[in-house]
Amino acid sequence: MFRLVATALTAVSPESDHGADDASEGFFGWLFSSGAFHPPTIQEFYPDAVFFDGTIFEVNRIMAVRVIAAIVLVAIFAVVASRARVVPRRGQALVEIVLDFIRVQVVEEVLGKKEGQRYLAFLTTLFVAIFFFNVTGVVPFLNISATALIGLPLVMAAWVYVMYLGAGVGKHGFWRYLRMSLFPSGVPWWAYIILTPIEFLQVFLIRPATLTLRLTANMMAGHLLLVLCFAGTHVLFFEATGAVRAVGALSLTAGLVFSLFEIFVALLQAYIFVMLSAVYLNLALADEH
């Protein structure tokens, strides 16, 4: 029976082979054989050095973007702060909306007014910095998120890690904080056999690791998506012939829509990062209950 099916397949195989040949000469065959289309790879995030090649101060495109974003951020806040007035004008009002949003919606909401005051500067800095580093992914000519490579999110997450461990140790003392985080109260003693290793991993490893990975992977995926859309558009407009060119309009539209979506993601990721930092700080500061 099986042999019969196999023979039947072999019998029709000349035709199906012919079909496959036709397909490889079709649109996709052309697309992947022409050499014009370069789908983005991980090499996208390791560009060649621009300045100081070969030294330890080697600067590539992503590093340059980071420096530019930091300078722009500091410049905006320096200018607005030096011209601060009681009745804000347009630029100052915009900055004040952002600062007010962090203070009311994030810090005081999670940490409360009293504790929130101590961490307000830290969390606000984190939010605006992450937003500015994220949004370079859709700024023309910069075109890559400064946070798309793991280094910067790692530093940010390490900062949060040190801050919440410091907050917990500072408030409860080292041993008491360790006991509170590893042995949560209100469970029977045998549950600690399972719970304590999980809590240990959670507090000391998973929290900073997921903070880092969430930001990096989001920005990386966004960048790859945009590169795919615009590289496709380029090939379809300039290399394709005939009616296939019209498909380029579709990929261009998709690229523009995803650019808008990336602005939203940049804002959302900054918000999530700061919100989680506030929650971790709050957990470290919480009293035993």
Next chain:
Amino acid sequence: MDTTNIAEMSGNIATIGYGLATLGPGIGIGILVGKTAESTARQPEVSATLFRNMILGIAFVEVLALLGIVAGLILT
């Protein structure tokens, strides 16, 4: 008995792995957002708190899908 290839596929198996890795978080985020919408309809006055909790929950669930991307890039 000699084997016959009836169908053949070329490419990277990691793409299928990532497809599978998105299923769970996709369903999870769907449930999260749906329940939040339901709760907001029942009690609109706490919508700000519900929204915040939804974003936090999504952040925890979303990490699983993002680990799928990272694992695909690291292990290939």
